[in-house]
Amino acid sequence: MHQPAKTEAGLVEGIPGRDRSITVFRGIPYAAPPVADLRWRPPQPPVPWTGVRKANGFGPICPQAPGPELAGLDLPMSEDCLYLNVWTGAGPADERPRPVLVWIYGGGFRIGTGADPRYDGEHLAGQGVVVVTFNYRLGAFGFLATPELSEESGHHVSGNYGLLDQIAALRWVRRNIAHFGGDPDRVTVAGQSAGAGSVNFLAMSPLAKGLFQRAVAQSHARHSRDPELRYLATSYRTLADAESAGARFAAERGARTLQRLRSLPWQKLIEGNVSAVDTAVETGSSAKPPMFRPVVDGRVIPHGYAETYGKGLQNDVWYLAGNNLDEGGAVPESTFAAHRAAGRKDRRAGAPPVHVTREDYVAAARRKFGAMAGEFLRLYPADTDDEAARAHCEAVRDNARISTWLWAKDWAAHASRPVYTYFWTHASPATGQGTRRAAHGSEIDFVFGNLHPDRAEWTDEDRDIARTMSGYWANFVATGDPNGPGLPHWPAWTPEAPAVMEVGGGFAPIPLADPPRLDFWQRFFRTQRAW
Numbered sequence: 001m002h003q004p005a006k007t008e009a010g011l012v013e014g015i016p017g018r019d020r021s022i023t024v025f026r027g028i029p030y031a032a033p034p035v036a037d038l039r040w041r042p043p044q045p046p047v048p049w050t051g052v053r054k055a056n057g058f059g060p061i062c063p064q065a066p067g068p069e070l071a072g073l074d075l076p077m078s079e080d081c082l083y084l085n086v087w088t089g090a091g092p093a094d095e096r097p098r099p100v101l102v103w104i105y106g107g108g109f110r111i112g113t114g115a116d117p118r119y120d121g122e123h124l125a126g127q128g129v130v131v132v133t134f135n136y137r138l139g140a141f142g143f144l145a146t147p148e149l150s151e152e153s154g155h156h157v158s159g160n161y162g163l164l165d166q167i168a169a170l171r172w173v174r175r176n177i178a179h180f181g182g183d184p185d186r187v188t189v190a191g192q193s194a195g196a197g198s199v200n201f202l203a204m205s206p207l208a209k210g211l212f213q214r215a216v217a218q219s220h221a222r223h224s225r226d227p228e229l230r231y232l233a234t235s236y237r238t239l240a241d242a243e244s245a246g247a248r249f250a251a252e253r254g255a256r257t258l259q260r261l262r263s264l265p266w267q268k269l270i271e272g273n274v275s276a277v278d279t280a281v282e283t284g285s286s287a288k289p290p291m292f293r294p295v296v297d298g299r300v301i302p303h304g305y306a307e308t309y310g311k312g313l314q315n316d317v318w319y320l321a322g323n324n325l326d327e328g329g330a331v332p333e334s335t336f337a338a339h340r341a342a343g344r345k346d347r348r349a350g351a352p353p354v355h356v357t358r359e360d361y362v363a364a365a366r367r368k369f370g371a372m373a374g375e376f377l378r379l380y381p382a383d384t385d386d387e388a389a390r391a392h393c394e395a396v397r398d399n400a401r402i403s404t405w406l407w408a409k410d411w412a413a414h415a416s417r418p419v420y421t422y423f424w425t426h427a428s429p430a431t432g433q434g435t436r437r438a439a440h441g442s443e444i445d446f447v448f449g450n451l452h453p454d455r456a457e458w459t460d461e462d463r464d465i466a467r468t469m470s471g472y473w474a475n476f477v478a479t480g481d482p483n484g485p486g487l488p489h490w491p492a493w494t495p496e497a498p499a500v501m502e503v504g505g506g507f508a509p510i511p512l513a514d515p516p517r518l519d520f521w522q523r524f525f526r527t528q529r530a531w
Contacts, residue, residue, distance in 0.1 A: 033080035059083025084134035087121030090181020097183035106193025123449030130182035145242035190216035197233030290349035306530035312414025318480035322422030325438035361388035426504025
């Protein structure tokens, strides 16, 4: 497709990829710049242009605190950031439209960009998938709620501007992707971490109904009674709590009116975004969610997980979801000493605690499990610091696998399409801290097939695993089933089998946990309040 493509706002001209059969369109506006009076309003249609717009450069990064995640990205930061990117291998002679993958970046709703080279869609486009990445508003720009904003909205709600951006991007795909060779009736929305949380929320949003047919949540989809859900990317706020926090945020910046708040330079509004923690949420641990995150507002997200799934109100889509070996507070044994040396430090909002001493481990168990702590410590015993660190990691991993399995059970109770769950176990060389780990986000390079030599020294085994992973994902995007020729069989989730598909370190179903531990976690979750 090396000629201009039509969009609702005008023609765009892409550039050839490294593979000359792939065309890349960068920096296509999918909404008007959310600046001045449009700050903290739902995204508006893109401003039309005449002639052919060169789509050869990524749009600016949405305002966020600078960090290592942006290293190497020579892009400006601006509120004018609602742009998307398309990779396609479709040609003018193609008669059959191609399935579409719309990717939502993670970053705790505070950081991230669709221009991240890890999300480069060229490899998947070569497998017949049209790939779309995009930017959405972050931090206070994406998730500030105040009583005044709710009052002016017309719906008496505020705080979900970042999610509304995501829905606007999906609506753009619905209306325009056919001109890029994509099938608007075969759209998969996928994301990792906060991107996975976004996928979960979009699957519960009536405003997103019909905009996608499949969903992929890469860390995390969690059971509504799992306390971990309350601070991970799956966490949400009530509208009342969000409005109260937003009013304090405005007052701290001396903004007594919305007009004054909208007139502040954006740099003033990212101060404190990274460290803003919602201390009011009881998580059963020291972990706390980020302050700025999605809101159950009765409109964009009408209800929490338990009520949505219990009443069958979710969008009935094919689902694939899973977790990673070294995340959620679990770490490789080779890093125990480093964690002990670091000692207790304030952690990022949304980050789980890591317990590598027996004293910390026992204290954390008593806090989280209360009357059930004795049973927990018998099932995950430890007499030394190393034994405690290992037991902590075993418990974290069991918790994740069981929680996602129970999430699938709740989801499937009123859904007609299959669910696939996974547990990623391959230690990647691109984890950035010396030790190869199956860390949070480490599967992304393999899913996209982007084993770039500037990121790590990849082995033949890494390349084989990437071929399998990107094959599974491409198949799921195309059909709703990850299985295909030459790939190890991945059975769909079923309530009769307490198992999960291991991917990465092996490719076969594995048990969730030993039966006594499985029974313990199920009983513990039943004691917790449903979210």
